[in-house]
Amino acid sequence: MSERGWTLGTEQLTDLARGAALLGTGGGGDPYIGRLMVEAAIAEYGPITVISPDELADDEFVISTAMMGAPSVMVEKIPKGDEAVRALRALERHLGRSADATIPMECGGINSMIPLVVAAVTGLPVVDADGMGRAFPELQMETFGVYGIPASPMVVAGDHDEWVLIDCGADNSRVEWLARGACIRMGGAALIAEYPMTGADVKRTAIPGTLSLGVELGAAIRQARAGHRDPVAALRERLGGSIYRQLRVLHEGKVTDVERRVVDGFTRGTVRITGFNKPGDAARAGDLVISFQNENVIALREGQLLAVVPDLICVLEADSAEPITSETLRYGQRVRVIGISTPDLMRTPEALAVFGPRCFGLDRDFTPLEQLHPTAD
Amino acid sequence: MSERGWTLGTEQLTDLARGAALLGTGGGGDPYIGRLMVEAAIAEYGPITVISPDELADDEFVISTAMMGAPSVMVEKIPKGDEAVRALRALERHLGRSADATIPMECGGINSMIPLVVAAVTGLPVVDADGMGRAFPELQMETFGVYGIPASPMVVAGDHDEWVLIDCGADNSRVEWLARGACIRMGGAALIAEYPMTGADVKRTAIPGTLSLGVELGAAIRQARAGHRDPVAALRERLGGSIYRQLRVLHEGKVTDVERRVVDGFTRGTVRITGFNKPGDAARAGDLVISFQNENVIALREGQLLAVVPDLICVLEADSAEPITSETLRYGQRVRVIGISTPDLMRTPEALAVFGPRCFGLDRDFTPLEQLHPTAD
Numbered sequence: 001m002s003e004r005g006w007t008l009g010t011e012q013l014t015d016l017a018r019g020a021a022l023l024g025t026g027g028g029g030d031p032y033i034g035r036l037m038v039e040a041a042i043a044e045y046g047p048i049t050v051i052s053p054d055e056l057a058d059d060e061f062v063i064s065t066a067m068m069g070a071p072s073v074m075v076e077k078i079p080k081g082d083e084a085v086r087a088l089r090a091l092e093r094h095l096g097r098s099a100d101a102t103i104p105m106e107c108g109g110i111n112s113m114i115p116l117v118v119a120a121v122t123g124l125p126v127v128d129a130d131g132m133g134r135a136f137p138e139l140q141m142e143t144f145g146v147y148g149i150p151a152s153p154m155v156v157a158g159d160h161d162e163w164v165l166i167d168c169g170a171d172n173s174r175v176e177w178l179a180r181g182a183c184i185r186m187g188g189a190a191l192i193a194e195y196p197m198t199g200a201d202v203k204r205t206a207i208p209g210t211l212s213l214g215v216e217l218g219a220a221i222r223q224a225r226a227g228h229r230d231p232v233a234a235l236r237e238r239l240g241g242s243i244y245r246q247l248r249v250l251h252e253g254k255v256t257d258v259e260r261r262v263v264d265g266f267t268r269g270t271v272r273i274t275g276f277n278k279p280g281d282a283a284r285a286g287d288l289v290i291s292f293q294n295e296n297v298i299a300l301r302e303g304q305l306l307a308v309v310p311d312l313i314c315v316l317e318a319d320s321a322e323p324i325t326s327e328t329l330r331y332g333q334r335v336r337v338i339g340i341s342t343p344d345l346m347r348t349p350e351a352l353a354v355f356g357p358r359c360f361g362l363d364r365d366f367t368p369l370e371q372l373h374p375t376a377d
Numbered sequence: 378m379s380e381r382g383w384t385l386g387t388e389q390l391t392d393l394a395r396g397a398a399l400l401g402t403g404g405g406g407d408p409y410i411g412r413l414m415v416e417a418a419i420a421e422y423g424p425i426t427v428i429s430p431d432e433l434a435d436d437e438f439v440i441s442t443a444m445m446g447a448p449s450v451m452v453e454k455i456p457k458g459d460e461a462v463r464a465l466r467a468l469e470r471h472l473g474r475s476a477d478a479t480i481p482m483e484c485g486g487i488n489s490m491i492p493l494v495v496a497a498v499t500g501l502p503v504v505d506a507d508g509m510g511r512a513f514p515e516l517q518m519e520t521f522g523v524y525g526i527p528a529s530p531m532v533v534a535g536d537h538d539e540w541v542l543i544d545c546g547a548d549n550s551r552v553e554w555l556a557r558g559a560c561i562r563m564g565g566a567a568l569i570a571e572y573p574m575t576g577a578d579v580k581r582t583a584i585p586g587t588l589s590l591g592v593e594l595g596a597a598i599r600q601a602r603a604g605h606r607d608p609v610a611a612l613r614e615r616l617g618g619s620i621y622r623q624l625r626v627l628h629e630g631k632v633t634d635v636e637r638r639v640v641d642g643f644t645r646g647t648v649r650i651t652g653f654n655k656p657g658d659a660a661r662a663g664d665l666v667i668s669f670q671n672e673n674v675i676a677l678r679e680g681q682l683l684a685v686v687p688d689l690i691c692v693l694e695a696d697s698a699e700p701i702t703s704e705t706l707r708y709g710q711r712v713r714v715i716g717i718s719t720p721d722l723m724r725t726p727e728a729l730a731v732f733g734p735r736c737f738g739l740d741r742d743f744t745p746l747e748q749l750h751p752t753a754d
Contacts, residue, residue: 090544094471162551164559165542167467174539181562182541185555 005051005125008116008215010039015218020112021323022217022235023210025312027267027295028109028135029067029074030325037081038113041120048116049125051101053208056199061097062127063088063196065118066105068139068156068179069189070267071294072260072327074110080159083191084118087157091193094153094165103127103202105142105194107210108135108295109325114191126211131195133207133346134312137266137294139179140172141355143345144195147205151175154194158186184265207343213242221321231321232338236376239340246341248373250299250306251288252276252318255333260326268293271315271329273337275301288337290315292326297360299337307339308357310346311369314338341369382428382502385493385592387416392595397489398700399594399612400587402689404644404672405486405512406444406451407702414458415490418497425493426502428478430585433576438474439504440465440573442495443482445516445533445556446566447644448671449637449704451487457536460568461495464534468570471530471542480504480579482519482571484587485512485672486702491568503588508572510584510723511689514643514671516556517549518732520722521572524582528552531571535563561642584720590619598698608698609715613753616717623718625750627676627683628665629653629695632710637703645670648692648706650714652678665714667692669703674737676714684716685734687723688746691715718746 008016017031024031042048056062065084067074092098102122104115107130119126131142145151151172156179157163164182168174175194183190197205216238224234236247253275260269273288286302296313299306307313315324318334345351347368353359356366385393394408401408419425433439442461444451469475479492479499484507496503508519522528528549533556534540541559545551552571560567574582593615601611613624630652637646647668652661663679673690676683684690692701695711722728724745730736733743 094542160545160548160551162543162545162548162555164544164555165471166539167541168537168539171537171539174537178539178541178559178562181558182555185558 004055005049008048008050010042012215013038015222016112016215017218018221018323019214019216019218020108021325022314023214023312024108024135024323024325025295025314026292026326027071027137028106028111029071030328031110031113033075033078034110034113037079038116038120041117045120048119050128050211051125053127053129053203053206056101056127056202058198058200060100060199061196062101062103062199062202063091063099063193064105064131064144065102065115065193066111067114067189068183068192070262070265071109071325072262072267073188075327077187077189079191083157083159084114084193085121086163087155087191087193088118088122090157090163090165091153091155091196095196099124101125101127103206104130104211106130106132106135107214108132111135112211112214127202127206128211129202129206129208130210131206133210133343134310135295136355139176139194141359142195143207143351144197144205145172146351146354149195149197149201149205151194153196154179154192156182156186156190156192158190180265188262188265207345225320232316232336235321243343244340246370248339248369249336249377250339251284251301251337253284253288253335255329255331255335258329258331266293267327269326273335290337293360294326296326298357298362299339305367305372307369307372308362308364308366309360310342310351310355310366312340312342314340339369381432382426385425385427387419389592390415392599393489393592394595395598395700396591396593396595397485398702399691400591400689401485401512401700401702402672402691403669403703404448404514405483405488406448407705408487408490410452410455411487411490414456415493415497418494422497425496427505427588428502430504430506430580430583433478433504433579435575435577437477437576438573439478439480439576439579440468440476440570441482441508441521442479442492442570443488444491444566445560445569447639447642448486448702449639449644450565452704454564454566456568460534460536461491461570462498463540464532464568464570465495465499467534467540467542468530468532468573472573476501478502478504480583481507481588483507483509483512484591485509488512489588489591504579504583505588506579506583506585507587508583510587510720511687512672513732516553516571518736519572520584520728521574521582522549523728523731526572526574526578526582528571530573531556531569533559533563533567533569535567557642565639565642584722602697609693609713612698620720621717623747625716625746626713626754627716628661628678628714630661630665630712632706632708632712635706635708643670644704646703650712667714670737671703673703675734675739676716682744682749684746684749685739685741685743686737687719687728687732687743689717689719691717716746
């Protein structure tokens, strides 16, 4: 293989962490610990090569690596460090085939970082793409699976040197069910290697460019702050040219209530954001309530739908636009809530059957953000 | 390999089921469903070859097969039928080595039968020995593990064609923890293949002769009934020449209370047996209380210890001596409760550290049955 891709160094990691927290749409785990892990891995093993899906040969072999668990646990239960690589190696041994690259399962939260740790330690390139285009709480909620790739065989590795290999044939929801059970018994967070596939599979099923997009969104926020411009305007500008396209400011206000619990291995709850009630902006006067299962699932203001999965609902610190994850929400925070439209590949009937509103127990169909808010703010 | 062993046919299965229910000491699951499975397998594939541990070559490869789960679930959730063989095959593929024989994990309850199903379907011989010498609720509670054999890699297979492979190195308690989690998510009962080992390992660590002992104990009860002799006396006679040696009648009475629940994948509870209060037998006048975790763990009469794990505590129908399993106990049953001493291999300090009273949360050391009751009844 000739030289390909570009080099990711520690200088881009802070931007990536911020951008990934945004794309994590409340979940995915705070990227902070992941960033420290990548920095340590780069310091020990050298920088990371990032390749675009187009640079993969069709017959190359790619394994997705990630952390799974409730974000509330993931931010407190620091990985031992070798679990993701052990998961990858165990899956390689089982399949009798070595990976040519790793790819993020989700581009949001800590899972923007875990594949980078794997890439640094193993020397494998990491593919600039992912299977969620954001963060989702469950393993079957991946475009890889939506478009026909089995999640299993897959491996869950814990911090006691133990690992579990799961094979459910083509039943990706059963993989989620069994892997979640293993994850819970490993302490609520574990590292995984899943969705083994070819380069051709990646090109057909992955959301492209989401790793570099994460870096760029994080940089856009940073640069806007430095230039005393509105970071949300900078985000809108950057997204305009991307496959995400639309951004809407949904609400501005103060966090007045947070209800949050860890149930069945997920962080579940709601946050209430009471509008600033600005003169002349009656629409933002009410209370916005966001429900989350790890990630923000739906935003309702006085019963009116403002945004729903799979579109992104992001809570940002009001002035700095720093993304606030679901486990760090707390009373008194001044926030802006934005919605971002997901790529077309995530809005097909097949995709909505796997991660549309009904998959989160909601009795409603998906309505695109730009249909709910026809004109930009 | 020259011809070896003896042939087990369907005619011995009813005796084995009864003997295994006795050795199941309340747990292990009712062998009834297992017996039907073996009968069907023999009808389709032919009879089963049983070999003694001594007939194994030291370098032959043996894999233990079994069902795991709460007995309350095991008697209601009928296996699909191919799970145990799928578990065995998955473990063989993972290890890159085919089994030369299978061996029971436990000789009590349904797990006397599952390896016979595997043997009939695969044509492998089944070893006349096991790793518990009775039934125990947890996978690390096996003499295989007590004497140095790792339980993992092992496989748990469910009835949706799914399977999970678990590797915890030498930590057999962690295998139990993760396998139990998988078993619960598979519906509370699943089939397993575990403790891969050599013929030399079997000879060193297994309790020998427990499959044929089960057949003989079942036959002894049947023959005594037919000859209008006391079945318990017949059991005592048969055990006298075995590695179990001692039998004591602990109590006779009526079941006056049963408290039973399925918790964390186990059937837990207590049974109260109010003594018949026979004239001249003041010692049996009180209430006997047996606590069980799948299996009967401890028998106390008015606070006085009568028997405790790993010795066997068996509840028998008073006249017929039919064993009553923990999930079929009910108010009004007339019963005799007997204690049976376990083989020496199960009473070493290493063994008691794994399945002695403290491993069941009891704050007491093991006291042998024959020390609690120096003279036979």
